[in-house]
Amino acid sequence: MRLALCIALLWWPSVVLAQQPITVQGRKFDNVKALHDFLTERPADVDAASRDQEQRLRAAALLEYAKLDPKGAREIALAEMANSNPDIAVEGLLFLEDTEIPELTDVFRANLRANTFYWHLACVERYGSGELLPDVVKLYEQHKGEWACDIAARCLGFIVKHDRENGLKLVEEAVSLRADTGCYHSVMRDVLVVYPGTDVLALGLKYIGDADEAVATNAASVVSRQNGGKEELRAILSSEPYRVSARTRSYIETQLLSPQN
Numbered sequence: 001m002r003l004a005l006c007i008a009l010l011w012w013p014s015v016v017l018a019q020q021p022i023t024v025q026g027r028k029f030d031n032v033k034a035l036h037d038f039l040t041e042r043p044a045d046v047d048a049a050s051r052d053q054e055q056r057l058r059a060a061a062l063l064e065y066a067k068l069d070p071k072g073a074r075e076i077a078l079a080e081m082a083n084s085n086p087d088i089a090v091e092g093l094l095f096l097e098d099t100e101i102p103e104l105t106d107v108f109r110a111n112l113r114a115n116t117f118y119w120h121l122a123c124v125e126r127y128g129s130g131e132l133l134p135d136v137v138k139l140y141e142q143h144k145g146e147w148a149c150d151i152a153a154r155c156l157g158f159i160v161k162h163d164r165e166n167g168l169k170l171v172e173e174a175v176s177l178r179a180d181t182g183c184y185h186s187v188m189r190d191v192l193v194v195y196p197g198t199d200v201l202a203l204g205l206k207y208i209g210d211a212d213e214a215v216a217t218n219a220a221s222v223v224s225r226q227n228g229g230k231e232e233l234r235a236i237l238s239s240e241p242y243r244v245s246a247r248t249r250s251y252i253e254t255q256l257l258s259p260q261n
Helices: 002-018 032-040 048-068 070-081 102-111 115-127 130-143 149-162 164-176 187-192 198-207 213-224 229-239 246-256
Strands: 022-024 027-029
Touching: 022 032, 022 048, 027 032, 027 048, 032 048, 032 070, 048 070, 070 102, 070 115, 102 115, 102 130, 115 149, 130 149, 149 164, 149 187, 164 187, 164 198, 187 198, 187 213, 198 213, 198 229, 213 229, 213 246, 229 246
Parallel strands: none
Antiparallel strands: 022 027
16 A cells, blocks of 8 residues: 555656646646647748748757656657658757767768758767768868858767877968868867867967967967866967967967866
């Protein structure tokens, strides 16, 4: 009797919670099931702007749903990443704790051939296995210097993650691709902040004196996040003050080395 009572007491809050209304970005869902149904039903065909808004709503909804039903949310996320044209924005699919999901290797390889999946390359960087390295390198080589910055950064991030030496060479090459896009301004920061190391520190230091202020300040930002990086910056400002421009020096002093940072 006591055991049955304890089970009932544990079970009752989850039942009540499942029936509570849920609001996501101003949209109200009657209960958990309604939220689930919203996430698993394909949206109607709409214009690009409305689709982007819908994808972001679904991303927020999935993150909320994951708090209530982690297993169910995982299934939805895996299904979305297997879709070459996902209905959920990429920021809603990066919550899984897996460092790698081998079961997605084949579908990721297929999706790399679909330009509708390019904005979800962060999923490949986050969960893709090293088996995909040749595919990602080939794809990047076909589009480097032309892609939107975030797409290129996620490709480069995957390469750095699985072939660090080549990845860092490609990042440095991307800094030199200054004709077609402005991605070179921030590519080091966009790619390398999550892959720290002495090699990243050396690459950042190489560019803190770049004639392009955006390149220089982004390089300094990368340096500051490496082990010993702030000490390196202080030493340069002290002993090699002319190595950086006045504007870069001011950025380093006020944004990277101030006590608040």
